[in-house]
Amino acid sequence: MTTSAIAASGLRKTFGDKIVLDGIDLDVAAGTVFSLLGPNGAGKTTTVNLLTTLMKPDAGTIRVAGHDAATATKAVRAAIGVTGQFAAVDELLTGQENLQLMADLKGLGSGEAKRLLADLLERFELTAAAQKPVATYSGGMRRKLDLAMTLVGNPKIIFLDEPTTGLDPRSRRTMWDITRGLVAEGVTIFLTTQYLEEADRLANQIAVLDQGRLVAQGTPAELKRQIPGSHVRLRFAGGDEFDAAARVLSGATREEEDLVLRIPSDGGAKSVRGLLNQLDDNSIDVEEFSVHTPDLDDVFLALTGRTSTEAAK
Ligand SMILES: Nc1ncnc2c1ncn2[C@@H]1O[C@H](COP(=O)(O)OP(=O)(O)O)[C@@H](O)[C@H]1O
Ligand SMILES: [Mg+2]
Numbered sequence: 001m002t003t004s005a006i007a008a009s010g011l012r013k014t015f016g017d018k019i020v021l022d023g024i025d026l027d028v029a030a031g032t033v034f035s036l037l038g039p040n041g042a043g044k045t046t047t048v049n050l051l052t053t054l055m056k057p058d059a060g061t062i063r064v065a066g067h068d069a070a071t072a073t074k075a076v077r078a079a080i081g082v083t084g085q086f087a088a089v090d091e092l093l094t095g096q097e098n099l100q101l102m103a104d105l106k107g108l109g110s111g112e113a114k115r116l117l118a119d120l121l122e123r124f125e126l127t128a129a130a131q132k133p134v135a136t137y138s139g140g141m142r143r144k145l146d147l148a149m150t151l152v153g154n155p156k157i158i159f160l161d162e163p164t165t166g167l168d169p170r171s172r173r174t175m176w177d178i179t180r181g182l183v184a185e186g187v188t189i190f191l192t193t194q195y196l197e198e199a200d201r202l203a204n205q206i207a208v209l210d211q212g213r214l215v216a217q218g219t220p221a222e223l224k225r226q227i228p229g230s231h232v233r234l235r236f237a238g239g240d241e242f243d244a245a246a247r248v249l250s251g252a253t254r255e256e257e258d259l260v261l262r263i264p265s266d267g268g269a270k271s272v273r274g275l276l277n278q279l280d281d282n283s284i285d286v287e288e289f290s291v292h293t294p295d296l297d298d299v300f301l302a303l304t305g306r307t308s309t310e311a312a313k
Pocket of ligand 1: 015020038039040041042043044045046047
């Protein structure tokens with residue numbers, strides 16, 4: 001049996017007459033990444049706020065690191081680190097000063113703090129910027145500093161609320177690497193995201209939040225079995241090419257009206273090249289070509305029959 005780092009049952013939360021969470025059950029195994037996936041307004045931050053004792057649920061029970069969140073709030077807070085959706089860094093202070101402030105709050109001795117800060121700055125590639133005010137940092141640097149501050153307390157369970165929303169691809173990758181590094185050290189990560197790809201890459205378990213309920217839960221592989229896979233779309237200029245291509249390419253789905261063929265594919269360079277070569281060998285011209293990988297919209301369409309933007313309403 002694996003131990004639960006986080007276990008919640010029957011969580012409900014309403015704001016006024018709006019039901020935001022309508023009975024949520026979660027179980028996060030220690031040392032794993034659990035991803036709560038949902039569009040804007042789904043209730044992800046509310047869930048994080050409940051699990052981290054920042055808010056109290058209207059109903060339901062929460063255990064974090066073995067402690068009851070309702071009665072042992074302090075013990076829960078001591079075990080966790082929270083990096084919020086919006087970076088909680090002080091703009092006027094330097095990166096180093098922000099970290100020092102955290103070390104002071106945690107009561108670290110000066111020698112220990114010095115070593116830890118140097119290590120964190122190095123690990124998060126912030127050494128060069130350490131003496132500059134945070135106001136001059138990019139979004140990615142702020143996120144990294146925020147996470148570094150969370151790590152000062154050496155928490156065993158870390159909540160990351162949309163850590164990569166709005167980040168450029170390179171910073172996103174850095175955050176992913178950092179997350180993987182933490183898990184390798186035995187930390188449990190509760191990650192919220194709007195990106196299926198992110199949940200797919202990082203999470204051991206994914207739960208999909210829709211209108212206050214979890215509409216799906218499972219491993220990335222289990223979840224992806226329920227949604228249409230990636231495919232290549234080919235559009236043709238005329239009916240002859242369209243028909244000829246449909247005969248040549250196996251497994252193609254026809255969208256007659258648009259003269260579009262959809263072919264299941266991993267979207268990789270090799271398979272795409274193979275596909276185009278097949279058409280070339282048969283002298284069939286393609287008008288337009290695109291690779292489609294499933295995103296949050298596809299997940300929601302498959303699971304709920306609505307797109308994620310409709311789902312959030
Ligand atoms: N303090 C609050 N008071 C009233 N409504 C809130 C409050 N916090 C969140 N909400 C509402 O609850 C819903 C879920 O919000 P949130 O948990 O922030 O979603 P997410 O993080 O998935 O974008 C939204 O409709 C939001 O407007
Ligand atoms: Mg949020």
